[in-house]
Amino acid sequence: MKLNGIKTDVNMKKADQARIPFSSNNIRLSAHEWIAAAIVCSALLYLGPVLWGHLEKFDPGVDYRLPYELGNDYWLYGRYCRWACSKYDTLVVGDSVVWGHYVSSDNTLSHYLNQNAGKECFANLGVDGFHPAALGGLLRYYGRNISGKNVIIQFNPLWMISAKHDLQTEKEHHFNHPKLVPQFFPEIPCYKDSFSKRFSAAVERYMPFFSWTSHLRIVYFENMALPNWTLEYPYQNPMSAVTLNIPAPNDDLQENVSWAEKGIAQEDFQWIEPAQSLQWRFFRQTVDLLRARKNTVFVVVGPFNEHMLKPDGYKIYQKMKSEIEAWLRQNNVAYCIPSVLPSELYRDASHPLGRGYAMLAKQLFENESFKSTILNEGD
């Protein structure tokens, strides 16, 4: 049999090894060369994200919030966290309610908190599309810099309105940010991704390089892997897409129409009790994590749109709220359960409109616990 071009003697010591050609190429390293390759790779994998942070322009201004389309960019979130921790005393974290889904960036909770404070001291670290399970993962793995700060964390009871929202259905249900939830334990019943995907997700959290590659993909390649991107733009040079400019946030999602005007009817939610709720469990773990990192934590529960609840559901919600409050009190967590806002200031079950946020901020500034914990007044 012909074996054209095969080199059989490179680094071969034994005759029996030389009998079988190594390969049809010469990409063969010795142990020492592998060590050199490993050092070069490790250095590049470590330095890539670090150097990129210096090359890529990122200048969040007043009322900055992560653009909606970059919600999956956990590396950028980590970078924003570092920036916010260096500039602000208090970080406001939470889901789309904190982020301000239906309002412009100058109508969010953090904006009105700053307005009440008369200075820039509250940063909007909310992310649209998050839920407590994912938020916990985000803060645990990408928000490591949040330490020794004041943290206002909002709990949205919306995540307990049904087994589906609470991730408890036995049937597979695709939810946002599966990479951030616990991959193996505790088990999330509706999460059915393959072992490979879960393991990849678990590895990615500890290797900034992988989240950085996701950042490149999300920011420059329309959230596609390079091969898929080249199919969309077959004749374009991929390097030309890397502009080193992070897209600025836009306010495309804002709507100033109340839930009633939108024609949303009252609903009878199938509430999950706090003792059984996975989302509430993940939220509690996040509070514990933030406190373990020496942060001063202040919890805001709601403000849920109680006007949307039918009478029976309303009673259950009140009971649930008092159970949540009991846990916060028992665990010495500073908190505020703001009174419900006027009906016309809600866009849906949980999102206030601009004036609603202004009212919520005012309520917080009048709250004694908030004053003593976050504003350091009294005591």
Next chain:
Amino acid sequence: MLFHTWPFALFFLIVYPVYLVLKGNRFRLPWLLAASYFFYACFNPLYLILIGYSTLVDYTVVTRMAKSPRRKMWLSVSIINNIGLLGFFKYAGFVTENLNALLSSLNISYAIPEPGFLLPIGISFYVFQSMSYTIDYYRGNIDREKSIIAYAAFVSLFPRLVAGPIERARNLLPQLHKTPKVSLQNVADGLSLFIVGLFKKVALADYLALYVDNIYAAPEQYKSAALILATFLFCWQIYFDFSGYTDMARGIARMMGFNLMLNFNNPYLATGLSDFWARWHISLSSWFKDYVYIPLGGNRKGTFNTYRNMFLTMVISGLWHGAAWTFVIWGAVHALGRFVTRELERTPFYKEKVPKLVKQLFVFAFVTFAWIFFRAESIGDAWLIITRIFNSGWANPNCPVWALILIFGVWIYQFVFESKRRWIFDLAPVRIGLIVAMILYLVLFAPSSEQGFIYLQF
């Protein structure tokens, strides 16, 4: 549990250290066998019955052959059993489908029920490997394997179990008996092979598949340029996919101290069709040469018989790849190519005047054309693609230039590697640079891939 997935990484991280601890004692082979059976059972636990049965029959046959004067009868038992297994699991659907078509054409309303079982992964590979053992023993080329554990490990060795290389007993069995020497160089070699294979599979084959699959799924929607480029890309996709798998298999085996045979040797640099088959899926083509072509008479009985034997071997080889007429035609087209290039190579003009590069490009073009039959869903689709290539006119093919750059990069590497300038690749910085580039490309750009290997379906 494919080589490029996390479950395999975990499997190997458990199996390998234990193997290193046991490699010097009598538990090495049982451990290897248990790991191989576990690996196979991860695809489907029922497959174990099949591989266990196949192993037991061939082991028993050779044991009987050793003690019986009726050696030919025992060989027949082995061949009938192995071909029967393949026929039952691989070709029953094909035969039924064709018989039903025949019955229908004769206006007979009866239809034979189609078998509902799936083709067990890797059956074509380990059945052929097992069969080669009985034939080689019958021919007196090898000694009888006395240990059933060693024989079972030979048939099921997990790096090569599901897609080859189809090893010969005379190469692998002695290695299984020796205490394997796992040196640092073995590990370094294994890693080198594995990374190259992983790159071929994940960064190249899976990438090219994105374009090829789109076009071959609906060829009627595309015009000439797109169909030509899709076929060109498939030509490289299947090479990267299968040779990538083999590289990884050889790399894993090398880390364990085993030397598996070379299965691909830059086939797209072949100067003739015979040369191509000496470079493509070498373990299979040499199997067919040794156990089909030569027993049929090889080239010993005149030109007509030589070509008849060549034709039969290629058609059977085509059918080995899949139970469909497209594979039969693919084999026949290759047989035709072998006739033509064999005759051409006998003429002084072709031999001496035609530049090597022209021969290589001619063979490459021919092989690429033949892949249309291999890849198309049906003969109708293959014909449609061929006719549309010639008469559908021009439209922008939207083929990613990046894919073409990668392909030509590899092709140029291969040309240089087989030229006088191959010393360039002997330089350590070049070799290290290529490995680093491949690793970085994999982690930076390659999509997370759980796509199966094309050859697993055979």
